[in-house]
Amino acid sequence: MESVQHKHPPYLLIWLYLFLLTAAELGLAFELPISRNLKLLLLLGTALWKALLVAMFFMHLKFEKWNLRMLFIIPLPLAVILVLAVITEKIW
């Protein structure tokens, strides 16, 4: 059994990218003198960017059909709604 053939992405380049982003995260968390909220935003953004790289290129979501991608993407907004609903519970 095999998947639909596609040209292999530059895996080692993506690995280097992930490594540099991780190093940047460490620098951001411990060295950069910026506000806590900005740091939080940048760290979460970098983590999501890294996760997206893994999903798109290593898990080959970039090369899959849209309906298969949706299988993976649909739980994400549901999960965010779940968390937000519980966080804001005390407001109600």
Next chain:
Amino acid sequence: MTTADARAMQPPFPAERGVDAYNTKLGMWVFLASEVMFFTALIGAYIILRFGAPGEWARPGTVLNVPVTAFNTFLLICSSVSMVKAYASIADGNQKLLKFWFLVTIICGASFVGVQAYEYLHLIHRGFVPSGVRDGSELAELVANGTLPGASLGLYGSTFYTMTGFHGFHVTCGVISMIYLYLTKVLPGKYTQQNYGGVEVIGLYWHFVDLVWIILFTIVYLI
């Protein structure tokens, strides 16, 4: 069966190829979709407990050993790359490279579990346990002199060990599965350029475990 019967059993629309994935691959994607919900529930609980915690949360690096975990993160990223290289090798029909990269993935994954076990032992030795801080330990002294916020350490300990523990369990399952596949399929050369679904399916699981760790590392260790 007559021709008319056979025609009556045909669906009244052309067959569709759907998601264009074979059964085991589709099964793995459905499983991973459920895993997204599982880990989001854990991360969501962590966020809720952290923002609702009494007093301050321990600053990054005061309790946990970030350099060791950063090295572990690097190991897991390397294992993800070696796994995708194993996939690419067999997709190109190269058995020798498949064996090499698959073995590298197993070694990196097993090393990750080993480093995590070392981290747990080190943390427990310092007094950081799932219920918070052990009396009379090094960390208990830091709480006593005000360096560490004591009120939220129980929540910190339970959420930390639950999230990283479940992730470590997933990595361990992945390593065991890969060792099994390596011994029964990869080494005997059962995967070919025409049949390498097993490598792709275990690869999907392994990359997902890496993806979850990328998020956990940032949320638990850096923020």
